[in-house]
Amino acid sequence: MCYSAQILADHKKYVRTYGADIDIQAFVDLFWARLEDDRVKILKAMEVAFKNAVDLGGNQICNFVDQFGANQRTKLEQTLYQQRTRLADAERTLLSKTTKAATEAKRIATHKVDWCMDKLADLGRTALVDQDARIFPGYYAPVMVMEDGKRVLKPMRYQCRPAGKPAFFDTRFPGTYNARRDTLEGFWKGQFGFTHGVIVVNAFYEHVERATPDGPQKVILEFKPRPRQDMLLACLWSKWSQPGEPDLLSFAAITDEPPDEIAWAGHDRCVIPIKAENLDAWLNPRSCSLAQLYAMLDHRERPYYENRLAA
Numbered sequence: 001m002c003y004s005a006q007i008l009a010d011h012k013k014y015v016r017t018y019g020a021d022i023d024i025q026a027f028v029d030l031f032w033a034r035l036e037d038d039r040v041k042i043l044k045a046m047e048v049a050f051k052n053a054v055d056l057g058g059n060q061i062c063n064f065v066d067q068f069g070a071n072q073r074t075k076l077e078q079t080l081y082q083q084r085t086r087l088a089d090a091e092r093t094l095l096s097k098t099t100k101a102a103t104e105a106k107r108i109a110t111h112k113v114d115w116c117m118d119k120l121a122d123l124g125r126t127a128l129v130d131q132d133a134r135i136f137p138g139y140y141a142p143v144m145v146m147e148d149g150k151r152v153l154k155p156m157r158y159q160c161r162p163a164g165k166p167a168f169f170d171t172r173f174p175g176t177y178n179a180r181r182d183t184l185e186g187f188w189k190g191q192f193g194f195t196h197g198v199i200v201v202n203a204f205y206e207h208v209e210r211a212t213p214d215g216p217q218k219v220i221l222e223f224k225p226r227p228r229q230d231m232l233l234a235c236l237w238s239k240w241s242q243p244g245e246p247d248l249l250s251f252a253a254i255t256d257e258p259p260d261e262i263a264w265a266g267h268d269r270c271v272i273p274i275k276a277e278n279l280d281a282w283l284n285p286r287s288c289s290l291a292q293l294y295a296m297l298d299h300r301e302r303p304y305y306e307n308r309l310a311a
Contacts, residue, residue: 003220005253005271006203007141008230009045009133011153012052014200018279020144020151026249030140030155031064033246038072042140045133046155048126069123076123080116083109130311134205137177143197143237143251146283156197160252162190162238167245178269179236179252181297185290188252191236193293196285197251198232198274205310208266220310221265225303231273234282234297256297265307273301 011027014020027050034040050061087109093102135141135158143156159177161169169176184192203224209216225231237251258270274282278296285293 003207004134004136004205005199005201005233006130006134006205007043008200008202009043009142010049011046011142012049014142014144014153018144018151020153023152023154026154028060028064031061031068035064035068035071038068040140041136041138042155043133043135044122045128046140046142048128048132073120073123076116076120080113080120083112083116087113137174141199141251143199143235143249144283145195145197145237146280149284151280151283154249156237157248157250158253160191160236160238160250161240161248162188163240164190165240167242177252179254180269181254181256181272184236184254188236191238191252193285193288193290195237195239196282197235197237198279198282199235199251199253200230201233201271202228202230204271206262206267206269210266221267221307222310223262223265223305223307225273225301226306227303229301229303231271231301231303232276232279234272234274254297259302259305261305261307270305272297273303275299275301 008014011022015022030040030042031050034042047061047065051065086105090102090106090109093099094106137159139158140155141158142153144151144153146152159170159174160179161167161176179188179191203222205220205222207218208221210219234254235251236254237249240248240250254272255269256272258267262270274296278299281288281292282296288296
């Protein structure tokens, strides 16, 4: 499975490189939704891209980002005060008597103080790092689709909830951020051949098992194509609607058998980077036969994937 990926988060580059239109209202709605529910996960790289593009609706989004940041800062400062008080109380108790409760309270409070400090520092950071453009299941990413014959960029959640499924589908099938090629006409028959998209990535990450002196351990490997390049990963997406609930746009990346270098590294799946020449056809699947769609997945880009332990 593609556990995580380093994406192209700057919408301006989609305009310049791929001639895509931006569904700005969809992005505005997403940033507004996060103000209502801070469980909505948006990359810092997406925030910065819109804050640097007020001409593309970034002014309104910038206000939402600033308001969200202020709200988060207030919550973190309140938590930090509570945990510092808890830590001080535990340390006072331990000066006179060592107890299991006080020792545990000190351990937990110390961890939470450090966590709050890290989060506060991250809120104030303006220089981007690689992690700021790395999606995980549940995060929103820019997905390129086709609408009225035009490439359009929309924000979608990385974990697909197919239309018509109940909301608890997410927890019952937590692995639906990937769509196995051998299930496209089964589990994914409502999306394959109907709603296709791509995400642009330059690296992806996988859990693999490695032998150690202490026994097998899971590690995370970063895979990057050589030569370095942005890859158009084939995806399926869906629009989920239910009365009384906000609409949800979500997607899954299609995976297939891995090339040798990924198999040798210990993983059994790989994402599928389609060729740029097939982009419009892939995004307009209703104009193609299933055989033609499979041919596009077969006629993919085939870079060599270097790997290293993820930071």
